Amino acid sequence: xxxxxxxxxxxxxxxxxxxxxxxxxxxxxxxxxxxxxxxxxxxxxxxxxxxxxxxxxxxxxxxxxxxxxxxxxxxxxxxxxxxxxxxxxxxxxxxxxxxxxxxxxxxxxxxxxxxxxxxxxxxxxxxxxxxxxxxxxxxxxxxxxxxxxxxxxxxx
Numbered sequence: 001x002x003x004x005x006x007x008x009x010x011x012x013x014x015x016x017x018x019x020x021x022x023x024x025x026x027x028x029x030x031x032x033x034x035x036x037x038x039x040x041x042x043x044x045x046x047x048x049x050x051x052x053x054x055x056x057x058x059x060x061x062x063x064x065x066x067x068x069x070x071x072x073x074x075x076x077x078x079x080x081x082x083x084x085x086x087x088x089x090x091x092x093x094x095x096x097x098x099x100x101x102x103x104x105x106x107x108x109x110x111x112x113x114x115x116x117x118x119x120x121x122x123x124x125x126x127x128x129x130x131x132x133x134x135x136x137x138x139x140x141x142x143x144x145x146x147x148x149x150x151x152x153x154x155x156x
Contacts, residue, residue: 003028005027005028005029005030006028006029006030007029007030007031007032007033008021008022008029008031008032008033009032009033009034009035010032010033010034010035010037011035011036011152012035012036012037012127012128012149013099013102013103015034015035015036015037016037016102016103016106017102018032018034019032019034019037019108019109020106022112022115022117023109023112023115026113026114026115029115030116031115031116031117031118032115032116032117032118033117033118033120034117034118034119034120034134035120035121035151035152036120036121036122036125036127036128036149036150036151036152037119037121037128037133037134038127038128038129038132038133038134039108039132039133039134040106040108040132041103041104041106043104046100046103046104049100050097050100053093053096053097057091057093058088058091061087061088061091062084062088064127065079065080065084065087067126067127067148067149068127068148068149068150069148069149069150070124070126070148070149070150071122071124071146071147071148071150072148072150072153075150075153108134111136111137112136112138112139117136117139117140118139118140118141118142119133119134119135119136119139119140119141119142120141120142120143120144120151121133121141121142121143121144121147121151122143122144122146122147122148122149122150122151122154123143123144123145123146123147124145124146124147124148125147125148125149125151126148126149127149128149130143
């Protein structure tokens with residue numbers, strides 16, 4: 001069964017993963033949408049996250065979720081009401097650490113060739129600050145002035 005070319009989208013670390021896939025399998029990707037991606041995670045930031053996870057896992061994650069939803073009050077209230085307790089109860093810390101290992105080792109390609117791409121970012125993103133977003137020559141970019149990390153709510 002052949003799927004042909006696919007369109008993929010990734011948000012935050014998922015954008016890194018989507019970009020990795022697109023770069024390795026250009027022949028299979030029609031286009032890619034990268035939401036709230038950071039071009040590099042400095043070691044000091046990754047170390048701070050690891051320390052926060054070790055010291056107070058639920059507290060750190062609750063703060064992280066709040067930062068993700070900055071600028072999206074309605075969606076944040078819905079998340080807290082319906083999902084946050086479940087997420088905090090079911091955290092797989094090993095998966096979190098694996099994700100941090102991945103981000104530490106991620107290398108942003110200098111150029112994107114052979115793949116149509118679109119980068120979407122919020123100017124008020126505190127997880128992946130706007131100044132840390134990747135910018136590729138010839139790649140369309142949309143910047144939402146009031147968007148935070150959960151810029152998907154602005155884009156919808």
